[in-house]
Amino acid sequence: MSDIMQALRDGADGVGIFACHKGECDFESGNYAAERHLNAVKFMLAESGFNPDRVGIYFMSAAEIDRYLNAVTDLVTRVGALPVNPLKSDNTRGLTISSS
Amino acid sequence: MSFFPKALGKNDGTLPRATGSRIPLEIGRMRTMTSTIIADMDAGHVEQLPLLVHAARSFRLRCLVDAQADIEKAGVISVDEYQGALRALVKEESRKATVLREMERAGNEVDLEALISMMAPFGVRAAETVSAAFQLVVEGFLSCSVESPASCTFTFVTADATLAKPYYVPVKAVDEGMACSGCGTCQSACPVGCIVVDDGKVSIDMDKCIRCGLCYTVCPRSFLPKKAMEWAVKNDGFDADELKAGAYIEAWSAKTLNGGIATKAQDGGISSSLLVQAFQAGDITAAIGAGIKEGTPWKPEARVLRSVEDVVAVAGTKYVNTPSLALLRSLKDISAIAVVGTPCMMQALKKVDVYPPGTVATSNIKYRIGIFCMESFTHAAVKMLCEKTFGTSLDGVTKMNIKEGQFIVSLGDGEQKSESMKEVTRLARVGCHCCHDLTSECADVSVGSIGSPDGWNTVLVRTPAGKALFDAAVEAGLIEKKPLEEVEPGIVAVKKLAMIKKRNYDKEQGKRDEAQEFHPSYFMKLPPKEKKAAKAEQDE
Numbered sequence: 001m002s003d004i005m006q007a008l009r010d011g012a013d014g015v016g017i018f019a020c021h022k023g024e025c026d027f028e029s030g031n032y033a034a035e036r037h038l039n040a041v042k043f044m045l046a047e048s049g050f051n052p053d054r055v056g057i058y059f060m061s062a063a064e065i066d067r068y069l070n071a072v073t074d075l076v077t078r079v080g081a082l083p084v085n086p087l088k089s090d091n092t093r094g095l096t097i098s099s100s
Numbered sequence: 101m102s103f104f105p106k107a108l109g110k111n112d113g114t115l116p117r118a119t120g121s122r123i124p125l126e127i128g129r130m131r132t133m134t135s136t137i138i139a140d141m142d143a144g145h146v147e148q149l150p151l152l153v154h155a156a157r158s159f160r161l162r163c164l165v166d167a168q169a170d171i172e173k174a175g176v177i178s179v180d181e182y183q184g185a186l187r188a189l190v191k192e193e194s195r196k197a198t199v200l201r202e203m204e205r206a207g208n209e210v211d212l213e214a215l216i217s218m219m220a221p222f223g224v225r226a227a228e229t230v231s232a233a234f235q236l237v238v239e240g241f242l243s244c245s246v247e248s249p250a251s252c253t254f255t256f257v258t259a260d261a262t263l264a265k266p267y268y269v270p271v272k273a274v275d276e277g278m279a280c281s282g283c284g285t286c287q288s289a290c291p292v293g294c295i296v297v298d299d300g301k302v303s304i305d306m307d308k309c310i311r312c313g314l315c316y317t318v319c320p321r322s323f324l325p326k327k328a329m330e331w332a333v334k335n336d337g338f339d340a341d342e343l344k345a346g347a348y349i350e351a352w353s354a355k356t357l358n359g360g361i362a363t364k365a366q367d368g369g370i371s372s373s374l375l376v377q378a379f380q381a382g383d384i385t386a387a388i389g390a391g392i393k394e395g396t397p398w399k400p401e402a403r404v405l406r407s408v409e410d411v412v413a414v415a416g417t418k419y420v421n422t423p424s425l426a427l428l429r430s431l432k433d434i435s436a437i438a439v440v441g442t443p444c445m446m447q448a449l450k451k452v453d454v455y456p457p458g459t460v461a462t463s464n465i466k467y468r469i470g471i472f473c474m475e476s477f478t479h480a481a482v483k484m485l486c487e488k489t490f491g492t493s494l495d496g497v498t499k500m501n502i503k504e505g506q507f508i509v510s511l512g513d514g515e516q517k518s519e520s521m522k523e524v525t526r527l528a529r530v531g532c533h534c535c536h537d538l539t540s541e542c543a544d545v546s547v548g549s550i551g552s553p554d555g556w557n558t559v560l561v562r563t564p565a566g567k568a569l570f571d572a573a574v575e576a577g578l579i580e581k582k583p584l585e586e587v588e589p590g591i592v593a594v595k596k597l598a599m600i601k602k603r604n605y606d607k608e609q610g611k612r613d614e615a616q617e618f619h620p621s622y623f624m625k626l627p628p629k630e631k632k633a634a635k636a637e638q639d640e
Contacts, residue, residue: 001156001157001161001162001165002153002156002157004156005149005152005153005155005156006153008149008152009146009149009150009152009153033166036165036166036168037165039165040156040161040165040186041156043183043186043190044152044155044156044190045152047187047190047191048148048152048190048194049145049148050145050148085146086146087146087149
């Protein structure tokens with residue numbers, strides 16, 4: 001949870017989590033936990049007036065390039081429509097998503 | 101609503117805030133949002149992100165989030181209440197992060213008063229600041245030194261979350277540390293219902309426990325900066341008298357005029373009369389009290405009273421500990437209730453006020469009627485006392501009373517047997533030695549027999565709500581009153597005994613400190629004894 005939040009604090013415009021299909025996690029329930037944490041982060045963001053759309057979780061296997069592409073496109077479109085995070089440092093500046 | 105609406109961000113009203121788009125955190129299901137553009141991430145707004153990082157690191161929040169499925173399965177709290185608990189935690193943790201940040205910026209010692217004014221620009225109320233600061237102390241982020249009853253000084257220790265002392269331990273630590281008061285608040289606050297309090301003992305089902313620590317937060321015997329809390333709420337000074345028997349508006353000696361109550365009551369029958377008044381005026385629809393369980397003489401059970409008849413039926417003091425506040429949860433849907441209880445229960449309610457856990461609330465409690473309490477006993481102890489010392493079975497006892505240093509039992513045939521309290525006190529619950537409060541300082545109205553003649557009660561009216569109730573009862577002809585100054589021995593006796601209890605706690609604390617045993621943190625320092633202080637002055 002704090003890792004997602006920290007990414008936003010360090011200047012990320014959005015955070016995507018790409019997880020294995022449910023039930024196929026190498027750590028048994030790791031992806032369920034990730035989803036739970038992500039939901040909590042969404043809750044915290046919404047509670048304090050941020051757009052919860054800045055974070056998202058997508059489930060896919062390593063072989064499903066189409067799902068991956070769709071997921072990234074989805075995230076970029078969603079986050080691209082939102083204002084740019086002003087907290088960017090030199091490390092995270094490259095990550096700016098242009099909304100064109 | 102954002103956490104600090106006044107200080108952070110542009111609050112000129114031109115930017116639409118995200119208030120309308122609060123998403124529910126749905127249990128067990130991923131929520132996909134349709135994209136709505138919110139003007140978030142403006143320069144002021146992002147200042148909240150570091151606070152949220154700190155909040156996200158909170159162990160308690162993690163526990164609640166990770167145990168979502170367990171909480172849902174237990175079915176003790178609803179989805180709404182779960183979200184309420186999360187919301188309360190996020191707010192609390194963010195506030196704590198703000199206090200920590202400001203303390204780090206300040207870089208030196210800050211006393212409570214200065215801290216409160218430091219936090220005011222961020223829209224943090226005094227009581228919230230106190231709540232946050234003392235939690236940070238318990239966690240080891242700040243250190244606190246108590247100089248006088250009213251003032252403490254905080255020093256910044258660390259901001260490194262990995263160094264935090266996890267104070268989020270279950271109340272087991274309190275129970276095993278022999279400090280539990282048996283009030284039952286933890287049972288009400290537990291989101292999975294794994295705690296049961298009975299006869300002054302806590303049992304926790306550790307398989308079900310999710311280790312969220314809400315129980316420890318609401319426990320009156322974990323940590324309780326009571327004086328600071330009260331001071332912060334009132335935000336004015338202290339006088340020495342207030343320390344002795346708490347703050348009160350009026351002091352009366354009173355007795356009931358209701359015949360039914362008078363025959364059953366311990367002394368003046370005031371707590372029962374006040375409840376009767378509240379029921380008759382329609383102020384409350386339920387009250388929490390204690391009644392004797394059928395079939396087990398002198399073993400009380402916490403009971404919900406719903407009518408005047410119920411109140412009259414349970415009048416009279418029971419010296420055996422009852423987990424009354426365990427009933428709070430079952431009464432959450434009733435809009436106005438009253439609670440009659442011991443000082444520890446009143447402290448617990450105050451704790452819930454200042455540290456709202458989200459799973460249990462005090463908002464529906466209209467009146468808090470506190471009784472004076474020196475100590476309580478387990479059922480086994482009372483049984484032993486009656487059988488061994490008095491040579492009678494509990495069935496035959498019609499009344500128990502403590503008067504002028506004697507424990508008196510009345511038997512059915514009018515016979516009375518008594519024993520010196522010095523002997524009886526040894527049988528008291530060990531946890532009660534951790535209490536410093538004789539007069540229910542956190543109540544609306546405190547009622548006791550100390551200080552008033554036989555058949556009368558001493559009544560300390562502490563808050564406007566309590567005053568309204570007491571005055572109404574007098575007006576309704578339920579209660580006869582006279583000023584406490586006009587009776588012997590009066591308030592002097594109350595203060596003397598109250599101070600004895602405080603000094604006893606001080607000794608107990610010293611003893612436990614030496615033995616490195618658990619004791620509650622009250623962040624309280626007693627002034628030196630008057631005689632000693634006078635002597636010290638003389639020596640100088």
